[in-house]
Amino acid sequence: MKAQLLDGRATASAIKAELKERVAVLRASGVTPGLGTVLVGDDPASRQYVAGKHRDCAEVGIASIRRDLPAATTQAELEAVIDELNADPATTGYIVQLPLPPQIDTDAILERVSPDKDADGLHPTNLGRLLLNVSRPIDSPLPCTPRGVIELVERHGMSWSGCDVVVVGRGVTVGRALGPLLTRREYNATVTLTHTGTVDLAEHLRRADVIVAAAGVAGIVTAENVKPGAIVLDVGVSRVADGDRSRIAGDVAPDVAEVAGWISPNPGGVGPMTRAMLLSNVVDLAERAAH
Numbered sequence: 696m697k698a699q700l701l702d703g704r705a706t707a708s709a710i711k712a713e714l715k716e717r718v719a720v721l722r723a724s725g726v727t728p729g730l731g732t733v734l735v736g737d738d739p740a741s742r743q744y745v746a747g748k749h750r751d752c753a754e755v756g757i758a759s760i761r762r763d764l765p766a767a768t769t770q771a772e773l774e775a776v777i778d779e780l781n782a783d784p785a786t787t788g789y790i791v792q793l794p795l796p797p798q799i800d801t802d803a804i805l806e807r808v809s810p811d812k813d814a815d816g817l818h819p820t821n822l823g824r825l826l827l828n829v830s831r832p833i834d835s836p837l838p839c840t841p842r843g844v845i846e847l848v849e850r851h852g853m854s855w856s857g858c859d860v861v862v863v864g865r866g867v868t869v870g871r872a873l874g875p876l877l878t879r880r881e882y883n884a885t886v887t888l889t890h891t892g893t894v895d896l897a898e899h900l901r902r903a904d905v906i907v908a909a910a911g912v913a914g915i916v917t918a919e920n921v922k923p924g925a926i927v928l929d930v931g932v933s934r935v936a937d938g939d940r941s942r943i944a945g946d947v948a949p950d951v952a953e954v955a956g957w958i959s960p961n962p963g964g965v966g967p968m969t970r971a972m973l974l975s976n977v978v979d980l981a982e983r984a985a986h
């Protein structure tokens with residue numbers, strides 16, 4: 696039996712249609728949500744991601760603000776752009792595309808972004824609120840990929856409650872943030888955070904109801920380590936050699952689809968959901984600023 700697909704493209708489209716209506720309401724009341732992007736250098740993948748975000752914005756009626764800077768940009772120059780976007784009323788939310796060039800102190804830049812305009816949900820204040828579990832009442836932005844993972848499963852009719860979730864990968868943008876989110880009472884899951892240093896990874900994986908693979912290690916989740924019927928989400932992105940070219944590979948080996956009950960394809964799974972959640976954060980922030 697083949698796993699059913701967690702269709703990230705279709706789900707992201709449905710979310711964008713909902714956001715389009717909320718944006719129309721905001722615009723009718725005189726508020727136009729605006730997403731800013733700051734891109735430093737000319738990495739082709741980063742350029743492509745940023746272009747995709749602006750296309751998404753156009754689709755739902757969010758204004759785009761774009762700052763493309765040369766690879767040799769200094770810390771002071773980048774900080775000046777951050778300060779400018781923090782003060783710009785048209786920019787209701789923005790992101791600094793990662794990775795930044797080596798001469799830049801990334802942590803200092805992310806901390807300089809106003810927490811009230813943090814569309815990525817990665818500002819220390821917002822990550823702190825997530826850990827303190829206070830983001831709900833004040834509605835501070837949450838990291839986009841973890842939110843995308845949660846929504847993708849729920850919008851296919853499933854609940855997280857009572858699930859044994861094994862996360863592979865300790866990165867801040869995905870792995871680390873999933874524990875504090877999924878253990879909230881509203882989701883009520885039990886979360887194990889594993890990583891490339893986990894000794895008995897196979898044992899952890901084999902008893903998981905849900906696996907979120909976000910280690911960036913191609914094929915780290917194999918069919919023999921997946922419980923039949925499990926939900927498997929592939930968040931990993933690595934570049935692997937393919938003859939004399941290279942291709943993108945996920946963290947989930949292709950034959951996992953023969954064992955899992957549900958699987959998120961890659962591409963077409965969590966990636967489009969991450970982008971939809973970025974837009975959702977921008978609309979949330981604009982609604983918050985309008986009140």
Ligand SMILES: Nc1nc(=O)c2c([nH]1)NC[C@@H]1CN(c3ccc(C(=O)N[C@@H](CCC(=O)O)C(=O)O)cc3)C=[N+]21
Nearest residue numbers: 747790791792793794815962963964965966967969970
């Ligand atoms: N400040 C910051 N915020 C980010 O959110 C951020 C970042 N920096 N740096 C790089 C990573 C990577 N990332 C992706 C998001 C969506 C797809 C995506 O939609 N991928 C499509 C395929 C590519 C496409 O269709 O364009 C898919 O999975 O189907 C990919 C990659 C966000 N990132």
